[in-house]
C-alpha cells in the first residue's frame with residue numbers, strides 16, 4: 001500500500017505538488033496521469049524518499065521510505081531509466097545491485113529473462129542501449145529485490161507497442177500476485193492500457209480519480225441501434241445530447257444505463273451499448289487538465 005496524505009511541495013513561490021492525497025492498493029496497478037510539469041515526478045520522488053515534502057506525508061507499506069530497512073526488498077523504484085551508468089553493461093549493473101542487496105547472482109539472469117533482454121544485449125554497455133532497453137533494465141533493477149511495491153516514473157517511455165503490451169502483462173501478473181504498482185505517464189493511452197485505477201494530476205492537484213471503468217462511465221455512452229435516427233430523436237426528447245460516432249452509431253452524453261432506458265421506452269432495438277471509448281476519455285483528460293496545461297517557469301537554482 002502506498003499512502004499519500006496532504007502532500008505539498010514548494011519550490012520558492014512555485015507549488016509543484018498541492019495538497020495531494022491518494023492511496024495505491026495491493027493487487028492494483030494505479031496509473032498517475034498528467035501533462036508535462038503536472039507534478040508526477042515530484043510526488044514519486046517524495047514517496048521514494050529522494051525529495052523532502054514541504055508538508056504532508058507519504059508512506060510505503062505504512063512506513064516512510066527513508067525508514068524502511070533494505071528498501072529495495074520492499075519497494076522497487078524506477079525514476080529515471082537514463083540515469084544508469086552508461087559505461088557498464090546491463091548485466092554488470094544488475095550484478096552490482098544484487099551484491100549490494102545481498103541477493104544471489106542467479107536472480108540477475110532470471111530478471112534479464114523476465115524483461116526480455118537477451119544475453120547478448122545484457123553484455124552491451126548501457127550507452128549503446130535504446131531508451132526502451134534502458135526501461136527494461138530499469139524494471140529488472142526495480143524487481144531485483146523481489147519487492148511487493150513498484151514505483152515507476154514513465155516506464156513506457158521509449159517502448160514500442162509490443163513493449164507496452166509486454167509491460168502491461170508483466171505488471172498485471174505482478175498485481176495479480178498481490179503487488180502494488182504506481183506508474184506515471186503523460187500519455188492517456190498508456191495509462192488506459194495498463195492501469196486499473198487512474199489518478200489524474202494537473203498543476204500539482206488531483207483533478208480526477210477512480211477506476212478506469214468509473215472514469216469511462218462518467219464519460220457518455222456509445223450506442224448503435226436498428227434505427228439511430230429515431231434513437232437520436234428519442235434521446236433529444238429526454239434531454240440527452242447525441243451525435244454520430246466515428247465508425248457508426250451514436251455517442252451520447254449520458255450513462256449507458258440512461259441511454260438504454262430511453263431506447264427501451266421508445267421500443268428501439270439496440271445492437272450495441274457500452275461506456276464511451278478512449279477518445280472520449282482523452283477529451284476528458286484534456287478538459288480536466290487544460291486549465292493547468294500552461295508553460296511554467298523552472299525556478300533556477302532551486303534544489304530538492
Ligand SMILES: Nc1ncnc2c1ncn2[C@@H]1O[C@H](COP(=O)(O)OP(=O)(O)OP(=O)(O)O)[C@@H](O)[C@H]1O
Pocket residue numbers: 011014015016034035036037038039040041042043186296297298299300301302303304
Ligand atoms: N528541483 C526543482 N526546482 C524547481 N522547480 C522544480 C524542481 N523539480 C520540479 N520542479 C517544477 O515542479 C513542477 C512539477 O514537475 P514534475 O517534474 O514533478 O512534473 P511531471 O508531472 O513529472 O512532468 P513530466 O511529465 O514533464 O516529467 C514543474 O513546474 C517543474 O518545473
